[in-house]
Amino acid sequence: RLVGALDAVLDSNARVAPFRILLQVPGSQVYSPIACGATLEEINQHWDWLEQNLLHTLSVFDNKDDIASFVKGKVKALIAEETSSRLAEQEEEPEKFREALVKFEARFNFPEAEKLVTYYSCCCWKGRVPRQGWLYLSINHLCFYSFFLGKELKLVIPWVDIQKLERTSNVFLTDTIRITTQNKERDFSMFLNLDEVFKIMEQLADRTPQWLLGNEVFHLDHDLQEPSQITKRDLEARAQNEFFRAFFRLPRKEKLRAVVDCSLWTPFSRCHTAGRMFASDSYICFASREDGCCHVVLPLREVVSIEKMEDTSLLPNPIIVSIRSKMAFQFIELKDRENLVEGLLERLKQVHANHPVHYDTSASDEDMTSPVFYSTSLCSGHKFGDLEIVSSQSSEEHEDESSPLHPGPLTSVFQPSGSQSPDSRLSREQIKISLWSDHFVEYGRTVCMFRTEKIRKLVAMGIPESLRGKLWLLFSDAVTDLASHPGYYGNLVEESLGRCCLVTEEIERDLHRSLPEHPAFQNETGIAALRRVLTAYAHRNPKIGYCQSMNILTSVLLLYAKEEEAFWLLVAVCERMLPDYFNHRVIGAQVDQSVFEELIKEQLPELAEHMNDLSALASVSLSWFLTLFLNIMPLESAVNVVDCFFYDGIKAIFQLGLAVLEANAEGLCSSKDDGQALMILSRFLDHIKNEDSPGPPIGSHHAFFSDDREPYPVTDIADLIRDSYEKFGDQSVEQIEHLRCKHRIRVLQGHEDTTKQNVLRVVIPEVSILPEDLEELYDLFKREHMMSCYWEQPRPGVLRHDPSRPYAEQYRIDARQFAHLFQLVSPWTCGAHTEILAERTFRLLDDNMDQLMEFKAFVSCLDIMYNGEMNEKIKLLYRLHIPPALTENDRDSQSPLKNPLLSTSRPLVFGKSNGDTVDYQKQLKQMIKDLAKEKDKTEKELPKMSQREFIQFCKTLYSMFHEDPEENDLYQAIATVTTLLLQIGEVGQRSSSSGSCSQECAEDLQASAPSLEQDSVFVDPGKMPQDSQAFPESAEGDWTVSLEHILASLLTEQSLVNFFEKPLDIKSKLENAKINQYSLKTSEMSHQSQPELKLSSL
DSSP states (O other): OOSSSSHTOOOOOOOSSOOOOOOOEOOOOOOEEEEEEEEHHHHHHHHHHHHHHHHGOOEEEEEEHHHHHHHHHHHHHHHHHHHHHHHHSSSSHHHHHHHHHHHHHHOOOTTTTEEEEEEEEEEETTEEEEEEEEEEEESSSEEEEEEETEEEEEEEEEGGOOEEEEEEOOOOSSSSEEEEOOOOEEEOOOOHHHHHHHHHHHHHHHHHHHTTTSSSSOOOOGGGGGGOOOOOOHHHHHHHHHHHHHHOOOOOOOEEEEEEEEEEEEEETOOOEEEEEESSEEEEEEEEETTTTTTEEEEEEEEEEEEEOOSSSOOOOOOOEEOOOOOEEEEESTTTTHHHHHHHHHHHHHHHHHOOOOOOTOOHHHHHTSEEHHHHHHSTTESSSSOOOOOOTTTTOOOOOOOOOOOGGGGGGGOSSSSOOHHHHHHHHHHHHHHHHHHHHOOSSSSOEEEHHHHHHHHHHHHOHHHHHHHHHHTTTTTHHHHSSSSSSHHHHHHHHHHHSSHHHHHHHHTTTTTTTGGGGHHHHHHHHHHHHHHHHHOOTTTOOTTTTTHHHHHHHHSOOOOOHHHHHHHHIIIIIIITSSSOHHHHHHHHHHHHHHHHHHHHHHHHHHOOHHHHHHHHHHHHHHHHTTTTTHHHHHHHHHHHHHTHHHHHHHHHHHHHHHHHHHHHHHHHHHHHHHHHHHHHHTTTTTTTTSOOOOOTTTOOOOOOOOOOOOOOOOHHHHHHHHHTTTTHHHHHHHHHHHHHHHHHHHHHHHHHHHHHHHHHGGGOOOOOHHHHHHHHHHHHHHHHHHSSSSOOOHHHBBBTTGGGGGGEEOHHHHHHHHHHSSSOOOOOHHHHHHHHHHHHHHHTTTOOOEHHHHHHHHHHHHHHHHHHHHHHHHHHTTTTSSTTTOOOGSSSSSSSSSSOOOOSHHHHEOOOOOEEHHHHHHHHHHHOOOOHHSSSOOOEHHHHHHHHHHHHHHTTTTTOOTTTHHHHHHHHHHHHHHHHHHHHHHHHHHOOHHHHHHHHHHHTOOTTTOOOOBGGGGGGGGGGGGOOGGGGGEEOOOOOHHHHHHHTOOOHHHHHHHHHOEEEEHHHHHHHHHHHHHHHHHTTOOOOOOOOOO
């Protein structure tokens, strides 16, 4: 069939194909593309289809224009059918989906870019009354349609307006989905599969705000960055991808390729453990069905081979995955084993080709039996993969003097004063090392180790000092990033050092505030290492750059890891373990804080009831999440918390925070105010000790209160962590991710509400528009921006929405968007001339010439139109008809009125119908004098208006009066005023050429006035007497009129004064705008979808 390339043909952004079929109406220079092809054979196939299916039907038309309309309409219909067919084929029931798609398009009249994702039959409740209908979920909107008992109901809710999405139940409804927006709550029920519907809604409501705030550090899956390609399956896959990455804490770029049920041989339990295999681009992962029983992470970089074994009754469909440490993982009961292994081998080959593994040839034979891969960066001799069990006292590091990087952990060089540990502490450290050594023998010692409940218990006890940095690397999988990027950190350091910018200034300011109590950061060695790591990361990820609290975290990483290791640990924390934490608005931390408050309500209801406003706790608990307690409790205790964080992720911080609150619940419930409650928490955290630490205690210098006049009970960190796991460790990764998604919607909406309120607070004192009307205007302004983000290509959202700007400047619109809003809400409607007036208004308000306008400028202009005095309105109109608003390239400059065809021979004395005469000469003189006196001396004088500009000014006034109830009176009045102003302009022209005063010229003009019967302002040039023609072209530049002249002239006509001073109702305009805003955008886009080409030659 045809239409194979029609999408590209009618896409104006597509490159021109070498072969095209064009439609031309005889006598016209306009050509419309019908088909295109990359080869002659392809275009001939299109032509054959046209001959067989289209050309023979054209004979029934008599009119050439009808033929053109029919052909273009047919081609558009074919493209629409092809598009809907492609979407339908991706669904489980293509025919039903195609039918629903047609109904969706007909009922809601969205542009073609608004793609339907899925649809459901359900009820929408209004009070106790259900309305049965159809729920349509599209990429940007939730839509509901019902037609019941002759009543039609249409509901359209943009996803970006949803503030809360939750499952509820009440007496009438057992299970309901509740949608909360700014003003209303909507309940939907009677779904066949409510779980599926809610998950799809949650994905869409979560995706849209992240996409629209794309210039923050949100990273959407590549498949979801193009909304027109999103399907229900894509969203389900995205949800599974997010769970996979969160559970195993893998990089965001990892894409899940296969999920299969299987069983893994676990030698420590001597049986096969049932679970699931997750295969992605660079990893094979396994998670047991029983939560916490066992999970494994196998980077393909570590894998040597993947082999199929013989299928037996005891070992059905087995495969063996061998890794470099001479371990092998046996998976059985794999469905579709052939395709699975084929995909794994292909990705394994790709990983090894992209990141070849380097072997240390200088290593001993014994070392070569273990998986050793090293970085070829400036930190030479850097081995990873296997752990060497040594105590901190016996480990020695050899520093390469030529290397600018510090080669070892800072604790190996800088021990706190009095570091001679008591024998009991030292023996406990040796016991821990022995326990870990035994564990490595049984469960593995590399990144591919079996991770079970036993290792979690060892971590909760505290990792030995000598193993801490290495295990952090393994648990976070930063070791894989390090091995995959040899030399990367050294190159970053070279590129970033010496550069000076705002980020580096912030880093320098915070360097000496980073663990100042530790000797490692009391000298230049530690400070220099910290500077290099932070500067290198800011250079790597400029979207994050540097945020406060990163210095504290990096300082601790440098204490236990080598400099390059610390860098990759920081990458792991910032980019995958704490997503969206370190950005302009710390969105991720606020989301987790909101999740934490919900967990408090669930787990500690009595405390939540006593502290009605849990946000008071946020002033303390937010720093728990941002600094992982490092800034909150003594360092030797806080590092145990970091141990748990690297093993269990953010779950460890949630449960420890709950344990801290539970331990202080009695004191918090009896506290009299928030200040006392915060003092209780800070004193408790400052007295958490680590009895097992081999070094001396290092106090926290960040506690709120330090006067411990009374002895305060000490809490051991190991006991606190054990309590947190026992009492609050039942939260799964899936539950936490669901809560994050739920609260991310609320937090982002909270930021939007804050922005709105701050903008209104700035604007309200400066305008006379009522606050409630200003709020409606803001919503219209923002919605206009959003609609462009929804449907325009390329998508302008990132350019026009910048949360880092001042509140009033965060949302901005371009000239076309402003024209839409001007047409919807401006009282100065001028028919076909409205669009031209909108363009001039935009140019006038665009002070910085960036082609974008802020809300404040938009509202200030509207305020003058609706609430300004007459002189303010006339001044605005005047400015709209002089540069920069009126340009030489103005779209209206081709008007026949551009030439000086206006009669200037009108008198300044007019006869009335009763025979009396009115002398305007004296009135004008007096008014001009009065206006000059009242004029503010500091106000910059506006330039005078030329004749061409004055003609455009007159045309605008005539257009504004069209369809006004007093239309005839206004036309007569403006004709009179126009003639007066023409005479004034001519007087000025003659005065400048002859040097005589304007008063004498006016008197001469009045004395030689022609007959009063000539009452037409616009005179036919063919019938114009020679002596009364307009000024010659050479003199046009001298013809001028000022704002004062225009205003004084307008004041002589009461009908004009009434027109500009009559009260205007903005509320009715706003109501109509809310109804028509979408339809106006849709009609514009449908008009744009009919491209026409003007070709000079073919």
